[in-house]
Each structure stands twice: as structure tokens, then as C-alpha cells.
Amino acid sequence: MAAGSGGGGRKGYKTSLMHCYEVIPEKDACKLYFDLEFYKPANPDADGKSMVMKLIELVSQKLKELYDVNCSSKDVLNLDSSTDEKFSRHLIFLPQKTVFKDNTHIGNFVRTILQPAIRLMQSRAAGIPAEEAGHVFQCSAGAGLDGSLTNFTAVEDASKDWPAIAHKTKDIEMPHQEENVDFSFLIVNDKEGNKQLFVDLGVYTKNRNFRMYKSSKAGKNVILKIAEDNKFIPNCEKDVSLEEAYFLSSLICNVR
Template structure:
């Protein structure tokens, strides 16, 4: 075959163009023009995530592997067996969107308060109206709010009032029922366990009163002798003891009667457990129509936000774990339970070999592998740094570690003399970075560094659509998923011809081989002509 002479200059141009094409191809591979489409409610919102799970632990595990800002909610179905719940994973904005669209299907919805998640102070208040006909529920709520606000100022120096507390009501003719959510200014509790300890401590006087009812009945059997003993005890009381005695008397408004006529507490102390399901604003219990609404005596007004309605603002404020990491002071209550509240929140103490479940005196986070990784970051160069405490922000999926004894700051390129640093682990992005307590570095954030693959949830966890036992149809009804049944279908039952016939594939292969054997080689001149034509267009 005769080939035209190709000059060196043209060959050089050919090499340059070929190199440019290879560079463009590599660039397009690394940075595709478009990404896989994911539906969303509107352009400013994150991609849509709406997954249903039969078990709570599966839903929580999925949120830890999901790149989007998602959370777990529990759903009760009408006519389902008692206590049966489905667990939904979605974002706050998407839940609110469908909350309005399908009020019947989502009317029995609960927020799952994850173990270890930073949260607001919250209360569940209730009493049986027929057994407490002389009780004024509104007045009791007002007195409790004032008392808790006083204690927050006394213990933590935090100022708040009824204007910082969302007051929700789901009372009926038979039952008085309220939820209180404290929206403090730049402060929240480390988790709901610490909230429960704080509330137990400040209500200890009235708790002791309930426990001592039987003793009081015995004392009443011999009033003369007991009056003399009571006067002797009062004369020996210190001013501090008298103050707590007055508190015990002042908290008597929290005592109510249950259906059996026995003394009980107006405050439900059983709602401060890990992974607690807390009923949402506008939701009712299954089989009942008493949904939570804003109470008549509510004084809280949420701050207006762009593209957020007033009603959605109330919904977002009612979420116990909707707490931002930025600028938050984390409150703790680590004191052992005593007969009266402490005047200051105890600090973490240095750990000891006798307590294997601590890191420098603070309890381990729920992510022990991450704890161990963080320790490798702060134990080097001859310095034995440690974890002073940790805080988990469920709303942003951030695990924040306060570090002690290791003060290297990337911003200044050296160790700080007195101020400590923070290590922040971002589960969504699977990275970690450093921040600082030093005033000069307060707004600094270091570069992001990838987490080791072995501690990334996406590597540990492999969930797919088969894990969903339920789906929601177009009308908002929950139905069992058919995905698992379809996936279990034997391979030999697949529809014939779905991927072509094997005989056709063999014929295509033979035709291709015949073309390659009989066709002549394409000349370089023709290739260069095609390239020139392409560049000129």
C-alpha cells in the first residue's frame, strides 16, 4: 500500500494533538460533566433519601453510612400489633414535606434520639385529670419552667425564660399532656443521659418525698412523739439544709395522683434512655387523635429563616437533636446521684486502671475504633495526649473530641502554650480535621484528612435496597417491599432474551473476526485527514 510522505512538522502536530486528547480524556474521567441524577424536593435542598427499615439498629447504621444529612424516625401504623414500629431514614426537610402531604400515614411519628447525641433539654409531663381535679396544669407547667430556669442559672450560669421553651400540648378530657423543649442560646447537653441525670438531681427533693410516703404514714401514728422529734431536727438544721427543705416544700406542686390514687411525679423520668423515641409535633399515638400542637400558654417564637415557613420553624425547633455544632457549649452532669443537687457540674477526672471503660476519666464514645484512631493522632513525638471528652452532633454527624495535653495547632505550626485543641470526625465525608480553643484560632479549621478505611462506616456496612422491608406508595401507604422476593428468584427463571441469544452472540463474533481479517489497514494519511477535519470544525 502506498502511503503519502508525512513531514516532521505534521508528525509533531499529530503528537501534540494526541497528547491533548489524552489529557482531555483523563480530565473527563476524573471530573465527569454530569453526575448521576438524584431527585430532590427543590434545587436548594439535598438529594432525596427516604428509606424504611423493620429494625431500629438497621436504620441507625444506615444513617452513619449515608453521605446526606439524614436522621431516624419511628412510625406507628394503624391496626398494627401493639408496639410495632417501622423506622424511617430521611432528612428534616423531606420529612416535613411529606408530613404535610400524607398527614394520615405519618401522623404517628417519633424522633429517635440516638445514643450519645448532643441534644436539648426536654420534658414529658402528664397527669390523670379525674384523679387530680384540683390541679391546674398550666400553673404547674409555669412553675416547673421557672424552677428549671433558676437551676440552669445556678448550676451552669445560663439565662433562659419561658420565651426559650417550646410548649406543646396534646391534652384530652381524661389526660393532661405536655412536651417542653428548651432552646437554649448556644448551649446543649452532651446527650439525653446527662439531661436525665440533671433533671433527677434537681428534682431529688420531691423524688425523696414520694419515696418517704410510707415513713410519713408511720410517723402519723404517734403525732406527739414525732412532733417533738421534728422540732429537735429543725433546730439543728443548717441554713443550707433549711434552703433545701424549702425547695422540697416548693416542689410539692409536682406531686400528682395516678389512677390508683397513689402519689407520683408530674414529670416522666423514664424518657431519658438511649435511642429514645420521642413523639413529634403534630403527631399522636396510634389509635388516638390527640396530636401535639402549640400550647395556648406557649411564649416561644422561632426566629424566621429564609424559605422556611413559621409552622416548619416550630417543627424544626421541636426536634430534640436538631442542634448545630457551631458555637455550642456542651453541658454535662457527671455527679453521682445524691440527696440534693450539686452547685456546680463536676469535671472529668483522670482515668485509672480500675475503670477500663474510660479514656482519661471520660466514658468511651459509641465508636471505639474511632476513639483509638484519634488517640494515635495525639500520642506521638513523645507526648501522651488523651481524650478529655467527646460530643456527638447527630444533626451534622460530627464526633467532636476535646483533646488534653496535646496542643499542636496547624494554624500556627507549633504547640499552643495553654489552650487545647479539638479533633472533629465527620462521618458523612469520612474525614477528620483540627480546630482550636485558642481565641486567635477560634475560626480556624485545618485541612481535611481521610479517615482510615477500616473505620469508615461505608466500608464496614454494606446495606442495599434488600434491607428495606417496607416501601411507601404514591398515596402514602406503607406496604411490604417486593425487592427481596424478586432478588431471591432463581437465575434460570430469568426472562429469555433479556440479554440476547447465545447463538446471536456467536454470529456477531464470527462476523467481527471476518471483517478484521478481510479489511485493509487504514492509512495514516486518512487518519490525519480526519483529525484535521475534526479540528477545523
């Protein structure tokens, strides 16, 4: 765990505790997680809550198709640190004690399932008409990072109680219904009006720092809290409070 620096004395110590980040070690098994955000003034018509639910539905569908894992919004911890200026969420997927081999595999999975959105975003940025852009992303919907779809296979890790998902490249056909999926909700404008994804793809790097539940960014006072539309309720073990159970569920690498 990494913490931001605080000033001297008791007040500084308390402040430093509010800027805590979980370090996601390279090659450690971890939960599927997302960092979502968009700048509200540049996206006046964007419905953040609806976008979150659509993403959860999309990811749940892909977990089922590619790994046969059942998942719904009740299996997703939804954390909010939005302000008047920015919509900001963290999602942690907790389906049936299933985790990924490491966050590099998560990054591969996320980029693969979002390829249609990435292609559509690139088409829009290039000024390709909507009709042609739709054709582009539909035709490429089945493509993985290397031109094939990433399939996921369960592997048992003797040091963990949970099965871990490791990616295995395999040529398979994307279901036909993929062509009718609308990925446009994943595309937003940045402050300058340029197109970008609602999903931050930069959070799957080695030894990544990921902000912890009830913490704020250094110099900020907006904490990461349970979202109003969160549907996940953790199971509380003996002598564990609900608040502590939420905290433990929020830790990306807490997979014991």
C-alpha cells in the same frame, strides 16, 4: 425518625404520617426536654398550666445556678396533647443554643434537681406526716444521685456549633434558698391513687422514641400542638415558615 404503621392506600399513608416519633440516638447531643402528665380525675385540684410554669421556673433557676445559663419561659417550647381525661405536655428548652451532651446527661440533671420532690413523694407514700416529710426533703435537697450535687461544665464539640453540657460530679453546697422551695406541686396521683411525679423520668433512656410535633399516638387522634400558654416564638430563617420553624425547634436532636 420512626413512624407508626398505617393501612394501605392514600388514607393509610396519611394516617401513618400522623404517628411519627423522633429517635434520640445514644450519645448524640440534644436539647433539654420533659414529658409531663397526670390523670385529671385523680387530681381534681391540680392546675396543669400553673404546674408547668413552676417547673419552667425551677429548671431555669437550676440552669442558672449550675451552669450560668439564662433561661425563661420565652426560651421553652410548650407543646400540648391534653384530653378531658389526661393533662399532657412536652417541654423543649432552647436557651442560648445550649444543649446537653446526650440524653443520659439530661436524665442525670433532671433526677438531681428533682431529688427533693422524689424524697417528698416517697415520704408521702410511706405515710410520714407532712411536717416530718418536709424536714426529710429539705435536709436532702442538696444531694445528687450519688450523694453529691451534679455540676455542669461546657465542652466544645467540634462537630457542633452549639456548646454541649456534660455532667461532672462535684461536691458543692446547695444554696440556702433551696430549703424553702415547695416541691409538692410535682407530686400527683395515678389512676389507682398512688403518688407519682408530674415529670416522667423514663424518657431519658438510650435510643428513646419521642413523639413529634403534630403527631398523635398510634390509635389516638389527639396531636401534639402548640400550647395555649406557650411563650416561645422561633426565629424564622429565610424561606422558612413559622410552622416549619416550630417543627425544627421541636426536634430534640436538631442542634446544628
